[in-house]
Amino acid sequence: MAIISAQGVEKTFRQPKRQSGLAGAIRSLFSRDYTEVRAVNGISFTIQPGEAVGYLGPNGAGKSTMIKMMTGILVPTAGTLSVLGREPHSNRITNAAEIGVVFGQRSQLWWDLPVRDSFDLNRHIYDIPTPRFAENLTRLTTMLDMGGYIDRPVRQLSLGQRMRAEIAMALLHDPKILFLDEPTIGLDVVAKDVVRKFLAEVNRERGTTIILTTHDLVDIEEICPRLIMVDDGKLLFDGELKHLRSALGSRRRLKLEFGTDPGPITLKTAHLVTDEGAAKHFLLDSEQTSILDVLTELGSGHDLKDVKLEEPDIEEVIRTFYKNKVQAGVAP
Amino acid sequence: MARLHVVIPALVHTFIRSKTEYPGAMVLGWLSQFAAYGSMYTAISLILARFGSLGGWVWPEIALLLSFHLLAYSLGASLSFVQFREMEEKVRIGTMDAILVKPVSTWTYIVFSGLNIGYAGHIVLALGLMAWSLTQVDVTWTGQSSLLFVCYLISAAMIIAAVMTMIGATALVWVKSNHLYQIFFGFWELARYPLNIFPLPLQLLMLTFAPLAFMAYVPVAATLGKPVPLLGDYASAAALLAGPLVTLIAMAHWRWCLRNYQGAGG
Ligand SMILES: Nc1ncnc2c1ncn2[C@@H]1O[C@H](COP(=O)(O)OP(=O)(O)OP(=O)(O)O)[C@@H](O)[C@H]1O
Ligand SMILES: [Mg+2]
Secondary structure (H helix, E strand, O other): OOOEEEEEEEEEEEEEOOOOHHHHHHHHHHOOOEEEEEEEEEEEEEEOOOOEEEEEOOOOOOHHHHHHHHOOOOOOOEEEEEEOOEOOOOOHHHHHOOEEEEEOOOOOOOOOOEHHHHHHHHHHHOOOOHHHHHHHHHHHHHHOOOOOOOOOEHHHOOHHHHHHHHHHHHHOOOOOEEEEEOOOOOOOHHHHHHHHHHHHHHHHHHOOEEEEEEOOHHHHHHHOOEEEEEEOOEEEEEEEHHHHHHHOOOOOEEEEEEOOOOOOOOOOOEEEEEEOOOEEEEEEOOOOOOHHHHHHHHOOOOOEEEEEEEOOOHHHHHHHHHHHOOOOOOOO | OOOHHHHHHHHHHHHHHHHOOOHHHHHHHHHHHHHHHHHHHHHHHHHHHHHOEEOOEEHHHHHHHHHHHHHHHHHHHHOOHHHHHOHHHHHHHOHHHHHHOOOOOHHHHHHHOOOOHHHHHHHHHHHHHHHHHHHHOOOOOOHHHHHHHHHHHHHHHHHHHHHHHHHHHHHHHHOOOOHHHHHHHHHHHHOOOOHHHOOHHHHHHHHOOOOHHHHOHHHHHHHHOOOOOOOHHHHHHHHHHHHHHHHHHHHHHHHHHHHOOOOOOO
8 A cells, every 4th residue: 555645636826916006916905816836737656655755856846845735734736645545634633643744944843942842842742652752762862963962952053953853853753754845955964964874774774654855866865765856846757766867868978989990880779979080979879778788789890999988977967957847758 | 632631731831931031021021011001091090080981881890891801802812812923924934834744733733832921911900900890880799690701701712812813814825914913903992992982883893893892892781781782682692602603713714724825935
């Protein structure tokens, strides 16, 4: 049974059209004139218990909106959404007891109080049995190295310390699913690393399902075997990170250097893009093609000096992709 | 929610701990409220001493009206005013989203994680004035009439909390709602005086869409046996029912706003 399932989910935000001037402001109060923003546009996926899924996409792609719908904060405009077998919005409070939510950009801790006080309040709110609370608190404090500041007021903490506390707080009640909206935003390299290792371990050891949104591919490399990529509210890719490159239509380049110009060469496994005589550049059409395949097809008898395979950097691929904003869905 | 008896004290405890860092400011706040209301009431009593009565109400009766008004307001507002005035801010900076993912009723969480202990000054003043005025007015108290009086007070406090909730909830959909509090306080000021001194359209308004006549005038007039315009003999029943009725409307409005909550982006 899928723990989360989305079928054709849509979310359209409606905002009254702003009109200038006082008269305009009064008119807009009564007018039915709206600007519509389709933040999520027909997204479908299913997530199994124990998965860790990274939700990636440029600014305004609809990531936070999707998280807010899955956690019951927002009501989808269309489509069906099921989390833990229930419709999130109408079962918001029931589901809340079984999920944990971390918003990277806003705090759930009590600003003026020590971290411990916020944790303790959650013990009551989530009705966590005292022995289990004590055990989880010790485990999380140790794993996230929070011992040094758990009794300090939250307002005195660094962003990295606070984020670790936020994540620990979301896990005190052993949620089945942990949603994180940009948990590593603004953290330095070391803090990011701590958070990533911790989340990967929580997913692996405790089987907690993790859904996180991010702009950082390393988050996905280190935490999430599965990647969902969205842009402009639409699903672009759903699969393993290593398959993203070919899904986005970016191919590997192969450069063959010869001692002497062998003349024109045509191959089935790769096709020629630039011919500089002694140096020829090919594009490999398929992820499955290996250099060996190309060399086998090429055969001996050429004065081959050097072979270079250029893997396009995945960040680069995504960057060009965002720039070109190919609209067609290319999900495999 | 079965565990409210645990969650509510825990919320209040946490909130008070977060405030007691500034005890001086709190005591100063109480004193200044006490002084502000005290001097305003003194002014009203002086005016009445000159003119004798206002709309047929003499000073001890007006004092009962003023103290009922203040007590009902403080009780209702401590559960709602500051919490819901901050709703705009909660929506704008996203605190609301965090509250919505907690496994307790959102209204309960908002109310008790911000229970306003700053109304202590109001309550002390209102109770003092009420105790004095009750010894001066011409009412024979029985067990039944005392119980009725307490129920009027609860109903009146419910109106305040319900209206504040409705205004705050509006921020969920419109993002901005604080200007509505100014309208509220306009009617709230009028609600301190006998309704019969106002023109008929205003009387009608304060008994319907802006039902603040029920927060003090109607129940106090019913207690004192004074004629109530438009309601007549139904004044007592209306005073009792107004609170629960407005609360039901507020609950429906609150649910509607939660369903139509859009967040503030980001
Ligand atoms: N409350 C709202 N009212 C109107 N439009 C909104 C609202 N919330 C989000 N949007 C719009 O919906 C779209 C998606 O927003 P969303 O916050 O989901 O993007 P995101 O993928 O989380 O972006 P980012 O990476 O910047 O956090 C944006 O165009 C945004 O302007
Ligand atoms: Mg976002």
